Each structure stands twice: as C-alpha cells, then as structure tokens.
Amino acid sequence: MNKINVFIFIVLGFLIISCNKKPKEETTVISKDVKETLQKYAVETKGVLGKNLMNAINTQGTEKAIEFCSTRAIVLTDSMGTAFNATLKRVSDKPRNPVNKANDNETAFINELKQKISKGEKMTPKFSESDGKITGYFPIETNAMCLQCHGSKDLDIKPNVLKKIVQLYPNDQATGYKENQIRGIFVVTQKQIK
Template structure:
C-alpha cells in the first residue's frame, strides 16, 4: 500500500511541475510580445525626435533672421541655409532627413507618388480635427518615418497669399529665387508637406 502511495505522490509532483513549467512559458511569451510592441513604439519616437530636432534648428534660425532682418532676408536665408542645416542634422543623428511636398518651393522637394498619398492622408486627418499619426515604412533593416509639416502664422509670411500675409517684396524675391515655386496660398494649420526620415534599425 505504501508503495502505491509513493507512486501516486510522485505522479502528482510531476503533474504539478509540468503545469508550473507551462505557466512560465506563457509568461515569457507575453513578455516577448510586450518587448516587440515597445520596439515598434521606439522607432516612432526616434523618428519624431529626429524630425522635431531639425524643425527646432530651422525654426530658431529662421525666426532669428526675420526678427533681425525681416521676411525678405528670411527667404534668402532659406535659399542658402535650409539644405545645409537639414544635412547637418542628418549627419549629427546618422540618419537621412528631408522635407517633401505636393506643392514644393524647390523642385528637388517634390513628393513621390507614395509620399503624395501620405500627404493626402495627413490632410484628411487634420481636416477632421484629428491628431495625425506618424507613418512608418519598415524593411528588415530600415525604417522610413513620415510626419506632416503644418503651417502657422510665421509660415504664412513666406507661404501665405501674396499681398496679404506674404508681402510684395518677399514674393518678388521668392519668384526670383524659385521660378517654379508652388508653395504659396496656404492658410493656418494646413499640411505644407511632410518630414521623411530614413534610419537603420537598431
């Protein structure tokens, strides 16, 4: 009788151990899922950081020029310094940062067919008073991040309606520097283009 009790006791211990092992396996799987979610969020956060750091540098320099020399000088500043400043931020972060638009001032900033679709989706979100969400295109090794560039009062001094927010002198300079300019006629809180940030996965 004692022999049977020992056998039954051993069998119950084995079952208990199996059940515990199964539970631990489930917990590890759930933890791994959470880590995967966190990783995806990190890429979004990284893209936002790169775009907003660049926006801050451009904005600071542009506002300083407007304050010291006026809007006309700011147009000339952008023509000379916008690309070098953006490139310097790309080098600083070891990424590739670019601004593209469906209505570019510089033809080199023309959005691709895919980017045009993204711009339209951002326009719809803002028109519906929704907070736009970044778009991530991912491959096995890279991430390309997209986020809208929206207009404000300062932007309209160079991108608003001629002879209204955009004064005649600044508009004349724009036409001289950018003969194919399309980036005018905007109103407040409209999508003027998008940030495109490409970087390697960590």
C-alpha cells in the same frame, strides 16, 4: 513521346503552383523606442530650422529670410541627418524648391493628412520598414509665422517678399496656405538595428 508529355505536364504544374503562391509578406514590428527616436530627430530638426529662420527674420527681415531658406535650409537638414546617422528631408506636394518634391508614397501620406484635417481627425506620424531601413513620416503644419512666405499672395505675403520668392524660386508652388494646413512632411530614414 509520352515521357516528354508527362515531363512537360509536371514542369507546367510546378510553374502554375509556384506562380500562384503569394510572396511572404515581411512584417516588422517597429518598436516604440524607434518611433520616438525618429520623431525626436524630426522635432529637433524642425527646431534648428525654426530657430535659424526666426533669427534671420528678426535680424534681417522676411525678404532676407527667403535667401536663408534658399541657401541654408537643405544644408542644415542634411547636417542634422549626419549628426543623427539618418537621412532627413522635408518634402511637399507643393514645393518651393523642386528638390523638395514629394515622391508618390510621400504625396499619398500628405493627402491622407489633408483628409484627416478635413474630417477634424488627429494627425499622426506614419512608419514603414523596407530593405532593413525604418522610415518615419511627420506632418509639417502651417502656423501664422509661415504665412509671411507661404500664405496668400494677395493677403499675407508682402510685395517685396513675393518678389524675392519669384526671383529665387521661379517655379514656386508653396503659397496659398492658411493656418493649420499641411505644408509637407519630414521624412526620417535610419537603418534598422537588429
């Protein structure tokens, strides 16, 4: 009986000690080159989307540009990701397309950016490493052109454009913005090269 008690005591001791140990935190230093590369991917993707959107607005009008966004924006973003051998997406806490809904981590970063803007601080990208992948989060800030589709329903968005938004996106949340607000973020993920 004594040997059993001693054995149980030793096993319990090991369990208690092992449960109290904190797991080693993996800290990876993300190089400046990797950060710049991910940012380049976000900027180039923004450029391609912007160029195509402006072309649609200039040649067919804002109402038709809404159709472009509904059919081509995700496809173009995905193709840029394929070209860069990365995963690229645009997400928002107030998405137009439900596919672009930010997850909890992305929403937390969007809220951080909103706080920075409210305090007059500079917005900076965020980077993280997990499971051998590096992810960069890059702000999408509204400008005057964005307000044609993302501004105030009463002041900025023309009735025909609003009608098209409601038709294509019945659960739209992506209006009510003003200039220089955070509308969402680009999220760029790539496998870490060792």
